[in-house]
Amino acid sequence: MQQPLAYRMRPTTIEEVVGQQQLVGEGKIINRMVKAKMLSSMILYGPPGTGKTSIASAIAGSTKYAFRKLNAATDSKKDLQIVAEEAKMSGTVILLLDEIHRLDKVKQDFLLPLLESGQVVLIGATTENPYISINPAIRSRTQIFEVHPLSPDDIKTAVNRALSDKERGLGNVKVNLSDPALNFLSQSTNGDLRSALNGLELAVKSTSADRENVINISLPIIEECVQRKAITQDKDGDAHYDVISAFQKSIRGSDVDAALHYMGRLIEGGDLQSISRRLMVIAYEDIGMANLAACSRTVEAIEAANKLGFPEARIPLADTVIELCLSPKSNSGMTAIDAALSDIRSGLSGEIPNHLKDAHYSGAKKLGHGTTYKYPHDFPNDWIKQQYLPDKLAGTQYYKPKQTSRFERAYGERYQALRAAQTK
Known part of the structure; x- marks a missing residue:
């Protein structure tokens, strides 16, 4: 039985990894570990299909070390012992331990000395937050790296590579994947490369070739094979971004029903990634200081x-959209930082006042750094008048409070009172 395309296309060297360039790109931490052959145990956490395996x-391919894969939930201590014996005989073994958050104490206690000695380089994979779900004893012996859903461009790169690879991919078959189909495949799978390659393989194997022996893969075929509809797409892919734009503008305009409608389109397209990112942007850009608690609840949802x-x-997302629509609005935080x-x-920086400069090093006193700083907690109400902005910007006002909610009105009153006290 032939292995699935997603399995066959797994990278054999660090340079072949698609996405996660913040970890494996030139000069980045995992790339450096591989080049120096100074591997440390690590935990990779993030959504399925994002490249942990x-x-x-x-x-393993780049370092030529033996590579073994186990599952913390289903494989036994005996399976770990086999890996340990192999490490004793042949040297370092890289062990990918899937679902590491389900590692029980017996297996953990067996693993710990192997990690300490370096005989086994553990690469734990999990979709759970390791700071919450993984035992501190394991966490303290590993580096933790977060992996993110792949971008549509990353998915396209991997799909095109699979179509052209004659040894592991589909390069020996004449496939014509239409641009709308490729765009949809790269966006509808929400950064999950495994799903994209599975859908591609099913489409190719289940579609008959034409008279020229070419397998033509159209948008409807890909829709069927990934079981999602291109509701947010058009021929050029522009409608996807139009829906996202309409989604944000409807929340900004406090129209609950329109916002739910546009989010419904994104849900039907299976686009959880776009919904999640856009809701966080909306919360802090359009609601912000008017209701910071709603921003926190958005992140939780x-x-x-x-x-x-x-x-x-869809349930926590709908609750959040309704709250954001009906919440008071303010973009004062965004306009302040802008x-x-x-x-x-524009070059308006100016020198930091001497009394604010770091005074924790030898010679700072001779330079007059930090010597006249007044520690606010030593004064009544934990405040004392002193200049914080550089001289050329003294008195500049960036934050301009809005009056749309009692929360920001309260912050605004405090802000204005402090400014008045500062300038007296």
Whole structure:
């Protein structure tokens, strides 16, 4: 039986890894470990299909170390013992331990000395937050790296590679994948490369060739093979971004029903990634200081939605959209930081006042750094008048409070009172 395309296309070297360039790109931490052959045990956490197993197999392929794969939930201590014996006989073994958050104490106690000695380089893979779900004894002996859903461009790169690879991929078959089909495949799988390659392979194997022996894969075929509809797409892919734009503008305009409608389109397209990112942007850009608690609740809802997955994810997402629509609105935080950045980019920085400079090193006192700083907690109400902005920016006001909610009105009153006290 032939192995699935996603399995066959796993990278054999670190350079072949698609995505996760913040970890495996030139000069980045895992790339450096591989080049120096100074591997440390690590935990990779993130959604399914984002490359955790691929990174592990690429590390093994690049270093030429033996590579073994076990599952913390289903494999036994005896399976770990076999890996340990192999490490004693042949040297370092890289062990990919899937679902590491389900590692029990017996297996953990067996693993710990192997990690200490370096005989086994553990690469734990999990979809759970390791800071919450993994025992501190394991965490303290590993480096923790988060992996992210792949971008549509990453998916396209991997799909095109699979279509052209004659040894492991589909390169020996004449396949014509239409641009709309490729765009949809790269966006509808939400950064899950495994799903994209599985859908591609099913489409190719289940579609008859034409008279020229070419297998033509159209958008409807890909829709059927990944079981999602291109509701947010058009021929050029522009409609996807139009829906996202309409989604944000509907929340900004406080129209609950329109916002739910546009999110419904994104849900039907299976686009949890776009919904999650856009809701966090909306919360802090459009609601912000008017209701910071709603911003925090949005982050919690998105975390719940990503753990649940569809269809249940629609419930916390809908609750959040309704709250954001009906919440008071304010973009004062965004406009404040943009105003500060505008000054900085225009060259209006100025020298930091001496009393604010670091005084924790030998010679700082001779330079007058930090010597006249007044520690606010030593004064009544934990505040004392002193200048914080550089001289050329003294008195500049970036934050301009809005009056749309009692929360920001309260912050605004405090802000204005402090400014008045500072300038007296």
